Amino acid sequence: MLLRNIQEWTLLLLIFGVASLAANWFGYDIMPISAVPGMLVLIAVALLGLILQQIIPVHFPSVAYIAIIGVLISMPWMPGSEKIVEWTSQVELLALTTPILAYAGIVIGRSWTDFMKLGWKTIIVASLVMIGTFLGSALIAELVLRLQGII
Amino acid sequence: MSSEITYGLWKDWRLHGLVLLTVAATEAIGTYSFNVGPGVVMLLPMLYALIVGLILYFTPLIKDRQSEKAEPLIVLGVGLLLAKIGVVIGPSLPEIIAAGPALLLQELGNLGTVFLALPVAILLGLKRETIGMTHSVAREPNVGLIMDKYGINSPEGRGVMAVYIFGTVFGAVFLGVISGFLATITPLDPLSFAMASGIGSGSMMAAASGSLIAAYPALETQIVAFAGASNLLSLSTGLYVSMFIALPLTERLYNVLSARKSGRGER
Numbered sequence: 569m570l571l572r573n574i575q576e577w578t579l580l581l582l583i584f585g586v587a588s589l590a591a592n593w594f595g596y597d598i599m600p601i602s603a604v605p606g607m608l609v610l611i612a613v614a615l616l617g618l619i620l621q622q623i624i625p626v627h628f629p630s631v632a633y634i635a636i637i638g639v640l641i642s643m644p645w646m647p648g649s650e651k652i653v654e655w656t657s658q659v660e661l662l663a664l665t666t667p668i669l670a671y672a673g674i675v676i677g678r679s680w681t682d683f684m685k686l687g688w689k690t691i692i693v694a695s696l697v698m699i700g701t702f703l704g705s706a707l708i709a710e711l712v713l714r715l716q717g718i719i
Numbered sequence: 720m721s722s723e724i725t726y727g728l729w730k731d732w733r734l735h736g737l738v739l740l741t742v743a744a745t746e747a748i749g750t751y752s753f754n755v756g757p758g759v760v761m762l763l764p765m766l767y768a769l770i771v772g773l774i775l776y777f778t779p780l781i782k783d784r785q786s787e788k789a790e791p792l793i794v795l796g797v798g799l800l801l802a803k804i805g806v807v808i809g810p811s812l813p814e815i816i817a818a819g820p821a822l823l824l825q826e827l828g829n830l831g832t833v834f835l836a837l838p839v840a841i842l843l844g845l846k847r848e849t850i851g852m853t854h855s856v857a858r859e860p861n862v863g864l865i866m867d868k869y870g871i872n873s874p875e876g877r878g879v880m881a882v883y884i885f886g887t888v889f890g891a892v893f894l895g896v897i898s899g900f901l902a903t904i905t906p907l908d909p910l911s912f913a914m915a916s917g918i919g920s921g922s923m924m925a926a927a928s929g930s931l932i933a934a935y936p937a938l939e940t941q942i943v944a945f946a947g948a949s950n951l952l953s954l955s956t957g958l959y960v961s962m963f964i965a966l967p968l969t970e971r972l973y974n975v976l977s978a979r980k981s982g983r984g985e986r
Contacts, residue, residue, distance in 0.1 A: 572726065579729040580795050587735075587742045588799070595746030595764055613802035614795065630794070631801045631921070635951055638805015643812055656806045661943055662765065662932065663746070664803055665925040668796035669765040669891060670741045671789040672922055673772020674734070676888050678786050680773070683888040686881055689843045693852050694885035696836035698893055701856050702927070703901065704831020705915035705949075710907045712821035719908045 570622055577618050581611045584667055591663035598658055606655035610664075613637050728792060734785045741771045750933050758904035761930040766895050797921040804947035811944040818914075822949055825914045826956050829855060833969050841976045849977075851878030854969040857886055858919050860958040864966070886920070894918070895926030899934045909935045913942040917949025919957045924950045 585607045589600040617634030624633075642649050642656070676683075686694075713719045729735075745764040752761045775781045808815060815822070832853055840849040851869070855861040857879050869875035894916070902912045909931050916927035928946035932939045 576726050576729070577795065580792060581799065583729055583735050584792070584796050584799055587739050590739060590743045591746045591764070594743050595749060610799050610802040610806075613805065614798035617798060617802070618795075629954065631797060632951065632954065634798050635801045635805040635808070635947070638802045639809045639812065642806040642809025644810055646809075649809065652806060653810055656803060659803060661800070661803055661807070661925075661939075662763065662929050664796070664800045665922070665929060666742050666746060666765045666768045667738055668793060668800060668925070669922060670738045670745075670768040670772045671792050671796060672891070673769040673774075674738075674776050674781055674786050674789045675772075675793065676769075677773050677776025677781070678783065679884055679888055680776070682884050686885060689840075689845060690852070690881045691885065692843065693836050693840045693845065693849075694882045694889075695893065696839055697832045697853055697856060697882055698886070698890065699897060700831035700833070700835035700853075701829045701918060702831075702894065702897065702912075702915050703828075704834075705825040705828025705917075706901075706905075706907050706911045707831075708828045709821045709825040709914040710911035712824050713818065713908065713911060716818070716820060718818055718821070719910055 570619070573622065574615065574619065577615055578611075581614055585611055587667035587670075588659065588663050591666045592658075592660050595663055595666070596660045598660065603658040606657065606659040609641075609652055609656055610638075610659060613641070725788070725791065728788050731785060731788055733780070734788060737775060737780060738772075741768050741775070745771060752899075752933065755900065756904070758900040759934060760896055761899035761933045763895060763926070763929050763933060765926060765929060766892050769891060800921060800925065801947075804943060804950075807940060807943045808947055811940060814941070815944055815948050818945065822914060822945070822952060825911075825949065826952055826960055827964070828915065829918075829953075829957070829960055830965055830968065832856060833965060833972060837969060837972055838976060841973070841980055845878075846977075847874040847973075848878030848881070850966075850969050850973050851875035851880075852882045854879075854965045855957070855961045856890075856918055856920075857882035858957070860919075861961050864958065864961055868966075886923070890920065891922040891926040894923050895930050898927040899930035902931055902934060909938055910941060910945055913938075913945040914949045916942075916946040917951070917953050919950060919953035921950070 592598045620633045621630035642652050745767040836853040851865045865879040
């Protein structure tokens with residue numbers, strides 16, 4: 569069961585990796601050959617996080633495991649972290665997000681009819697909800713960062 | 720990540736091929752920015768990709784079944800994204816720890832939804848839907864909370880679903896457009912907006928922080944590290960902020976404001 573999951577995840581992560589390498593090349597002029605080592609590291613990290621989520625019996629999202637592994641292997645105190653940072657720096661963050669949003673666009677097509685049924689009042693309120701949380705967080709962050717003298 | 724996983728999703732070459740073409744084409748076009756008054760609006764390739772994907776859904780090239788297949792793929796893509804964010808946070812860890820107080824406290828900024836959106840919702844004449852709509856940004860944990868407390872067919876439940884649908888379809892585009900714009904017209908520091916980008920949704924965070932990176936390329940590493948750390952924090956604390964602070968506050972403010980409004984109406 570787990571082995572079959574690992575096989576499926578690996579293949580899908582590789583497909584994502586290829587799309588991201590294309591984005592990296594077309595959008596940021598980084599040749600795929602120089603980004604491959606970093607991409608393989610990221611795929612390995614994601615795979616390990618997915619596996620840990622399955623075998624550790626605590627309810628904790630896989631993305632959290634993945635992020636923690638990423639942090640651990642790239643911390644300045646970790647031997648070999650310079651290599652990890654050097655390789656993965658060849659993979660642009662935004663090159664990873666473009667394929668995600670392409671798939672997301674295909675998925676949200678199914679929600680489109682529901683979206684079109686929302687009234688104009690909902691659209692106004694929902695926009696203010698987004699702006700409210702974004703500005704609210706930015707204001708508090710600004711205040712505290714200034715008090716701390718970081719910015 | 721659900722345990723009932725469907726196998727063989729990788730075999731759908733038409734779906735993956737179309738995505739690959741979309742990605743290559745949108746990245747080749749590149750970022751487009753334009754001025755609106757003193758601010759700058761950034762349109763990133765990922766936003767075009769979202770729109771192309773949406774259009775593809777309505778063409779015969781993509782069937783409903785493929786749209787369903789694409790859904791579990793997003794979890795894996797977000798996994799890769801978080802691996803990248805992890806390795807950006809790692810080297811910046813000392814900096815993140817130093818900014819810890821700001822990171823933690825800005826989580827309370829989510830209450831901005833209540834103060835900004837709730838009064839407007841009541842002015843527009845919305846009833847108890849308001850509570851579901853404005854208590855949070857309505858991502859999955861918040862939807863769960865409202866459904867649990869008020870039920871699926873309650874006005875509160877309908878309200879939270881409406882904002883959820885808006886966020887799902889339009890959230891990334893909306894935040895991508897306003898984040899660069901707000902960062903360039905307000906005197907606030909881009910790093911404050913980077914922390915604000917961590918809303919608790921991978922695609923919204925990517926779009927919001929992506930625009931910031933495009934506007935301030937020199938700060939890229941710090942923006943990614945702060946946005947990523949803040950997003951992880953939102954994922955882990957967001958539900959508790961909603962449950963113990965935001966929702967009670969929303970209820971109270973709703974009661975006060977709606978009583979005042981109807982009181983005035985009767986006179």
